[in-house]
Amino acid sequence: MSVLTVDKLNFSYPDKKILNDLSFAVDEGDFLCVVGTNGTGKSTLLKLILGFLAPDSGSIQIEGVPNDKFKNHGDIAYVSQKATAFNRDFPATAEEIVGLGLSGRLSLFKKLNAANKAQVAEALERVGMSGYAKKLIGRLSGGQQQRVFIARALVSQPRILFLDEPTVGIDAEAVDSICCLLGELNKNGLTIVMVTHDISSTIYHADKVLKISENGCGTLVSAHDYIADFRFAHDRGSEHGNI
Amino acid sequence: MAFMQRAVMVAVLISIITPMIGNVIVLKRLSTIGDALSHAGLAGVAIGLCFGADPVISAVIMSIAAALIIEFIRRKFEGYAEMATAVTLSFAVGMTAVFSGFVKDAASFNSFLFGSIVAISQTELYVTVILCLVVLAAGILLYRALFFITFDEQGAKAAGIPVGAVNTVFTLMTAVVVAVASRTVGALLISSLMIIPVACSMIVSKSYLGNLIMSVVFALIFTITGLIITALYDVRPGGTIVLTGIAVLIALLPFKKR
Ligand SMILES: Nc1ncnc2c1ncn2[C@@H]1O[C@H](COP(=O)(O)OP(=O)(O)OP(=O)(O)O)[C@@H](O)[C@H]1O
Ligand SMILES: [Mg+2]
Numbered sequence: 004m005s006v007l008t009v010d011k012l013n014f015s016y017p018d019k020k021i022l023n024d025l026s027f028a029v030d031e032g033d034f035l036c037v038v039g040t041n042g043t044g045k046s047t048l049l050k051l052i053l054g055f056l057a058p059d060s061g062s063i064q065i066e067g068v069p070n071d072k073f074k075n076h077g078d079i080a081y082v083s084q085k086a087t088a089f090n091r092d093f094p095a096t097a098e099e100i101v102g103l104g105l106s107g108r109l110s111l112f113k114k115l116n117a118a119n120k121a122q123v124a125e126a127l128e129r130v131g132m133s134g135y136a137k138k139l140i141g142r143l144s145g146g147q148q149q150r151v152f153i154a155r156a157l158v159s160q161p162r163i164l165f166l167d168e169p170t171v172g173i174d175a176e177a178v179d180s181i182c183c184l185l186g187e188l189n190k191n192g193l194t195i196v197m198v199t200h201d202i203s204s205t206i207y208h209a210d211k212v213l214k215i216s217e218n219g220c221g222t223l224v225s226a227h228d229y230i231a232d233f234r235f236a237h238d239r240g241s242e243h244g245n246i
Numbered sequence: 247m248a249f250m251q252r253a254v255m256v257a258v259l260i261s262i263i264t265p266m267i268g269n270v271i272v273l274k275r276l277s278t279i280g281d282a283l284s285h286a287g288l289a290g291v292a293i294g295l296c297f298g299a300d301p302v303i304s305a306v307i308m309s310i311a312a313a314l315i316i317e318f319i320r321r322k323f324e325g326y327a328e329m330a331t332a333v334t335l336s337f338a339v340g341m342t343a344v345f346s347g348f349v350k351d352a353a354s355f356n357s358f359l360f361g362s363i364v365a366i367s368q369t370e371l372y373v374t375v376i377l378c379l380v381v382l383a384a385g386i387l388l389y390r391a392l393f394f395i396t397f398d399e400q401g402a403k404a405a406g407i408p409v410g411a412v413n414t415v416f417t418l419m420t421a422v423v424v425a426v427a428s429r430t431v432g433a434l435l436i437s438s439l440m441i442i443p444v445a446c447s448m449i450v451s452k453s454y455l456g457n458l459i460m461s462v463v464f465a466l467i468f469t470i471t472g473l474i475i476t477a478l479y480d481v482r483p484g485g486t487i488v489l490t491g492i493a494v495l496i497a498l499l500p501f502k503k504r
Contacts, residue, residue, distance in 0.1 A: 106402070
């Protein structure tokens, strides 16, 4: 079943056309990587899906519901490209930040109960940040902060996880551990849509790749084909190198 | 009730709610909103006194109008919110300057500038008590929503929090608190009562909840100390409360880690 359907999506900023008749579908349990050069509109696509921006034309459906009518906010979670761009002096602990992620599952006025707090502890454990629960978020390193934001996204046990370049600024070892974590979550049924420039560390966990080109059109290929293409281009490149 | 008891009670109530509002506005980098709203309130007082309307009511109306203007401008310039408060502040000062020129009863206008905490009527006490309860309830009920919005407005939106509605409710709450508290602590001082306790709290606190609680504790300490000094030395209460806060902040600053 397709959990996310994007159909003939068009979007422009006042001075620039960004997405051009973009159509693709994500099935339940897919791991989709979205790739493209800087400024092709990958982040914009996520913002459109999440309803922060309104398309010029076309439709977006999440779990079969038009995204502007979608109400099961706990089913989706989002780690933004600028997640770590908050004020360094913001007085909040890692566990408080992760607790905010339960908002999609709770009614507006509800306080976190003991079960919720256990969920928070478990989410921190999953990203390897248990020891930092009571630390101020601004006192953590960039990579540690990014893990906290991933925990915030995971805590509501979403069905679809959107990530915008979650591995930027993280050391190679941590990138591997985050990618493995995402791969494992995906094996357990979580649908993942991830924008990334770091395709080499993600591709082996992914099922599909959406390539967005400079003109705002998209092509969806299987990860298998993407790797084959990549190898082909690479081999040709090295042949030239040998001459 | 004796006037001194009334004064203490109102002062205590106000020092519980102003830092609750202050927390959100400082963390949203809108610290100067209190000044803009209280000056808009002053413009309202001047207009009210000019045209023979109830100055408190015209202050509340002007303060709400200013708050809505700020929220409107803020949405246009995301990330430069302080510009919205600066523009509104200038507008309010301009209005006050023009209309206060026509005010005959200067003493009444002055009582709004510096407050008249020791001359509070029974009715004003009731209004303040009800207002405090409403703000307290809203602050507790909207705790998570306001926390999420101040930290990450887009994330809050993605999680289904009605960000626009919560922001509007909060803005209205701020405007009403500022207008009513101006009457007691004074328009020129209300902003400092919102900001200084939060500044002190941010030096010592280790969590968001802790920051909120400590800012209320600091505000209570400043207010009670200020009132004691007022009773002992016959000085103006509003200014004394604020200066007590500044003294504590200066004492704490060396402990601030960078
Ligand atoms: N608020 C905005 N107003 C006008 N143009 C914008 C705005 N935000 C982004 N753009 C433009 O839209 C294009 C797509 O931006 P977007 O952030 O989606 O790119 P991206 O594919 O995520 O790039 P990157 O890989 O650098 O993150 C860019 O050319 C950018 O200049
Ligand atoms: Mg981007």
